[in-house]
Amino acid sequence: MSAYTRTDLAFESFGDAGCRVEGAEQSIQRSGNCSIHRLHIRTAQAASALGKPVGTYVSVESGKIHHLSRERSGMLSHILAGELRGLAETLTGRRPDPDFCVLVAGLGNAELTADALGPATVSKLTATRHLREHELTLYRELGCSALAAFAPGVLGQTGIETLELLRGAVRTVGPDLVVAVDALAARSCRRLASTVQLSDTGIVPGSGVGNHRTAITAETLGVPVIALGVPMVVDSSTLVYDALREAGIADISDSLREVLENGRSFFVSPKESDMITRQVSDLLAQAIGSAFVGELPL
Numbered sequence: 001m002s003a004y005t006r007t008d009l010a011f012e013s014f015g016d017a018g019c020r021v022e023g024a025e026q027s028i029q030r031s032g033n034c035s036i037h038r039l040h041i042r043t044a045q046a047a048s049a050l051g052k053p054v055g056t057y058v059s060v061e062s063g064k065i066h067h068l069s070r071e072r073s074g075m076l077s078h079i080l081a082g083e084l085r086g087l088a089e090t091l092t093g094r095r096p097d098p099d100f101c102v103l104v105a106g107l108g109n110a111e112l113t114a115d116a117l118g119p120a121t122v123s124k125l126t127a128t129r130h131l132r133e134h135e136l137t138l139y140r141e142l143g144c145s146a147l148a149a150f151a152p153g154v155l156g157q158t159g160i161e162t163l164e165l166l167r168g169a170v171r172t173v174g175p176d177l178v179v180a181v182d183a184l185a186a187r188s189c190r191r192l193a194s195t196v197q198l199s200d201t202g203i204v205p206g207s208g209v210g211n212h213r214t215a216i217t218a219e220t221l222g223v224p225v226i227a228l229g230v231p232m233v234v235d236s237s238t239l240v241y242d243a244l245r246e247a248g249i250a251d252i253s254d255s256l257r258e259v260l261e262n263g264r265s266f267f268v269s270p271k272e273s274d275m276i277t278r279q280v281s282d283l284l285a286q287a288i289g290s291a292f293v294g295e296l297p298l
Helices: 010-016 044-050 070-092 117-122 129-134 136-142 162-173 236-246 254-262 273-292
Strands: 024-031 034-041 055-061 101-107 146-153 177-186 195-199 225-235
Touching: 010 024, 010 034, 010 044, 010 055, 024 044, 034 044, 034 070, 055 070, 070 177, 070 195, 070 225, 070 273, 101 117, 101 162, 117 146, 117 177, 117 225, 117 273, 129 136, 129 146, 146 162, 146 273, 177 273, 225 236, 225 273, 236 254
Parallel strands: 101 146, 101 177, 177 225
Antiparallel strands: 024 034, 034 055, 055 195, 195 225
16 A cells, blocks of 8 residues: 555555455445445454554445435444444443443544544433442333443643543443544545444554554453544545546656655545534434433433
């Protein structure tokens, strides 16, 4: 892959590598109007070739999420809830039930629209863990899992690494599973707000914009981690690189390389990012709620 094709989406990396990576397998299925890509990276060699850790990646393509009808959005939420439950069962070896506890972490900066997906999502979740602690009878009647959620902010706001805050939360809450929600970077503009990726490999906060922080994984937290994200930005250098390739310019001269390198600190997001963040966070919150909480009575 080129150094100018930055993406957080594993199936984009697989496509850029020519779909012939030994040690990696991809399958595609259709469900309604959605395409579900399942990519299994099984070896260290394949992980190195694709630039992604060994693990399972599920990407659901639906078209622009903010343009979906209520019916299609509901279908997508149902698919995502099923994938979340499936990954949760695989990672923990148990089905989410009233004795199951999940901690949802909304990563990112709530004050930056294109990076606010994580905080916006957790703000719309229905927390239930406190009911198990203080209203056990009611909690048992609801029949849901214990869900706790918080937005740890970013290092520049708190002076504390996200991983450090999460470790403290994990020690206090004692979850069976952590779900980390974050905005991602895509390889292609057409995948912005149109693809949802789930993986069992954890996540590196800020990696989409080249601001790598300490990884949030099962190894660093001590509990299984599911990463859930939607691409909200594209690297500007990737846009220039794609334009050059479409123009038939395959060789990158020193002068062109300088232009590309100068653009690597800039990222492009759609002009309607505020509306997109609002509607995508609605979808993710609904999917997480369906997977672990279900329909609670009013």
